[in-house]
Amino acid sequence: MCGIDSSEGVRVVSENRVKREQLRVFQARQVLQASKKKRLRTDQWLSLGGALVAVTLSALALVGYVTFGPGAPAKAPALELSENREWTGEILFGEVEVGITLDGVNAPQATANFVDLATKGFYDGVSCHSLSVEVVFVMQCGDPTGTGTGGPDYRFGPIENAPVTQRYPAGTIAMSRIGNDAESQGSQFFVVYEDSVIPNDAVGGYTVLGQITSGLAEFVAAYATPGTIDEVPNGAPAVAPDIRSITIR
Structure with missing residues (x-):
């Protein structure tokens, strides 16, 4: 005789509520970011030739599963480490800085x-493991296992500074995460090497961490142009490319 597992139903409802709350928080942050950026100049975008193409983000490798060790999960670094300021620095990808x-x-x-992570040397010697060359144009890096499933022994959120337009200009550095999970960021990040539209999922977009300010053309020629x-x-x-060093100040 078949029955319905009520505990499973409760779990699904609970998960849906969490996702709705994550999306609500994300949308509120988007409104705040939009109001802050009204004074900024309008970015010029390459024509994408029509309507936004719906894509499966997992196929584009914009996901980052963070592994956990035994015992209680560690916590992400304290927010105060950001010093609420702009940082500058260099990343040496192979021979390209x-x-x-x-x-x-x-x-x-x-x-x-x-x-x-950078000041602890976490990224040193870590190879960029995934490249997307159609629809979106990104190189994904920061996984010490090189599989797309590795990271530190913690995960964190929320999504921050994601573009309202869902457009990510060339040179953007953004955080990878698991699809439909705003609290799954770890060490993995992706470099947008050509202007791209990356659709939001159920919980929003992707945290824009920073920008490449020099050397992008050399990076593209050395590592993106050869393809997969x-x-x-x-x-x-x-x-x-292997990350040989990161200098931040």
Whole structure:
């Protein structure tokens, strides 16, 4: 005789409520960000040739599952580490050095996390493991396992500084996360190497952590232009850059 597991129904309802609350928080932050940025100049975008294309974000590798060790999960670095300011620095990808800025004002939690991991040497020797060459144009980095499933022993949120337009200009550095989970950010990030539209999912967009300010053309020529190993739209880069060092100040 078949029955219905009421506990499973309660769990699903609870998960749906959490997702709705995450989306509500994200949308409120979007309104605040939009009001802050009215004074900024309008960015010029490459034509995307028509309507927004719906895509499966998991196929584009814009996900980052964070592994947990035994015992109680560690906590993300304290928000105060961002110092609520802009940071500058350089990332050495193989032989290519790019200049960067980190937005500790509009993305304080993500900035605190990146500064903490970078100064501890977490990223040193870590290879960029995924490249997308169609629809969206991103290189994903920051997973010490090189599989897209690794990271530190904690996860964090919320989504910060995601663009209301869902447009991510070339040079954007943004945090990867699991689809439909605003609290799943870790160490993985992606570099947008060509203007891209990345649709929001059920909980919003992607935290814009910072920008590449110099060296993007060299990065693209060395690591994006060669494409993927199997010449597929989303896969391992044919030439995968290792992060040799990160300097932040």
